[in-house]
Amino acid sequence: KNEVEQSPQNLTAQEGEFITINCSYSVGISALHWLQQHPGGGIVSLFMLSSGKKKHGRLIATINIQEKHSSLHITASHPRDSAVYICAGLNTDKLIFGTGTRLQVFP
Amino acid sequence: DSGVTQTPKHLITATGQRVTLRCSPRSGDLSVYWYQQSLDQGLQFLIQYYNGEERAKGNILERFSAQQFPDLHSELNLSSLELGDSALYFCASSLTGFQPQHFGDGTRLSIL
Numbered sequence: 240k241n242e243v244e245q246s247p248q249n250l251t252a253q254e255g256e257f258i259t260i261n262c263s264y265s266v267g268i269s270a271l272h273w274l275q276q277h278p279g280g281g282i283v284s285l286f287m288l289s290s291g292k293k294k295h296g297r298l299i300a301t302i303n304i305q306e307k308h309s310s311l312h313i314t315a316s317h318p319r320d321s322a323v324y325i326c327a328g329l330n331t332d333k334l335i336f337g338t339g340t341r342l343q344v345f346p
Numbered sequence: 347d348s349g350v351t352q353t354p355k356h357l358i359t360a361t362g363q364r365v366t367l368r369c370s371p372r373s374g375d376l377s378v379y380w381y382q383q384s385l386d387q388g389l390q391f392l393i394q395y396y397n398g399e400e401r402a403k404g405n406i407l408e409r410f411s412a413q414q415f416p417d418l419h420s421e422l423n424l425s426s427l428e429l430g431d432s433a434l435y436f437c438a439s440s441l442t443g444f445q446p447q448h449f450g451d452g453t454r455l456s457i458l
Contacts, residue, residue, distance in 0.1 A: 270444065280434060282449040283348070325389065332402035332443050334379070336389040 242266045243328050245337035252344045258313040260340045262326035270329040271309050273300050275322045276339070282325075285311070316344045349373060352437050352450035360458050364425040367453045371418055371439030377401070378420040379440075379447060380412055384433035395420055396443065424455070432457045 243264045252258055262271065273285040286293050286300040288309075293300050297316075302309040313320055321343050327334040349372035357365055371378050380392040382405075391404035395414035406412075409427075414420045424431060434454050438447040 272447070274449075280454075281451050282436060282438075284446045284448065287446040327389070329444075332394055333391045333404050334381075334447075335391070338388050 241338065242330075243326060243335050243337040245324075245326055245340050247340060248338065250340055250342045252316050252342070254317055254344055254346050256316050256344075258316050258320070258342065258344075260311045260324050260326075260342070262309045262311070262337055264307050264309075264328045264335075266328060266330050266335065268328035268330050268335075271302055272327040272329065272334065273309075273311050274325040274327060276325060277322050285324075287329075313342075316342075318344045318346055320344050348448040348450065350437060350439050350448050350450035352435075352453050354453060355451065356454045356456070358456045358458060359427060361427055361429060363427050364423065365427065365455065367422040367424070367435050367437075367455075369420045369422070369437030369439075369450060371420070371437075372448050375439035375441050375448070376418065377440045377443055377445075378414055378418070379438045380406075380420070380422050381436040381438065382433050383436060383452075384430075389436075392422070394443070401443065427457050429457050431455065 270289040275283045297314045299312040323339045325339045327336045351370040376397045392406040394402040412422045434452045436452045437450045440447045
């Protein structure tokens with residue numbers, strides 16, 4: 240069992256739909272990162288959070304420390320949101336990565 | 347543009363060879379991280395340096411080594427290369443260990 244697990248592995252949506260990607264972890268972490276990897280391979284850090292909720296544009300990330308669970312929400316999804324979304328837990332200076340969620344948004 | 351520069355972008359070499367990947371962190375960042383992304387293993391943390399000193403080590407093979415220089419750029423050395431070392435190698439940087447990380451575009455290493 241992976242220490243950081245994501246679901247779903249693959250997700251397709253129509254433009255405009257509300258999207259949720261889930262991340263659960265079984266190890267102690269001091270923070271959780273959400274990353275976006277585009278088809279070209281580049282990785283962008285979306286959020287780093289250790290409690291509560293953060294919002295940036297149409298993206299919202301939440302974390303529940305007690306339940307060891309985080310969610311990434313995308314409101315009003317757009318085809319340009321198509322990418323792989325990866326969560327990663329920070330465990331004593333090391334990032335432990337989930338396997339990623341491949342999102343495709345169709346017009 | 348993340349401000350993190352990795353060179354080269356692509357590298358093709360043969361088994362048994364040695365290569366050096368280079369990373370220039372974002373201006374002001376003291377921490378540099380190296381990651382490997384292969385098709386079967388996903389993203390894996392290799393090693394972290396902070397202001398020239400090794401800070402944390404992950405799943406880094408003994409054939410691999412890294413260092414961070416006084417100007418804060420870092421190099422990842424891969425030796426005795428095997429087919430399984432073919433992967434995307436990312437460098438990231440942050441001000442400290444508890445800040446968001448900024449990723450370079452990666453070096454795609456292909457072993458023939």
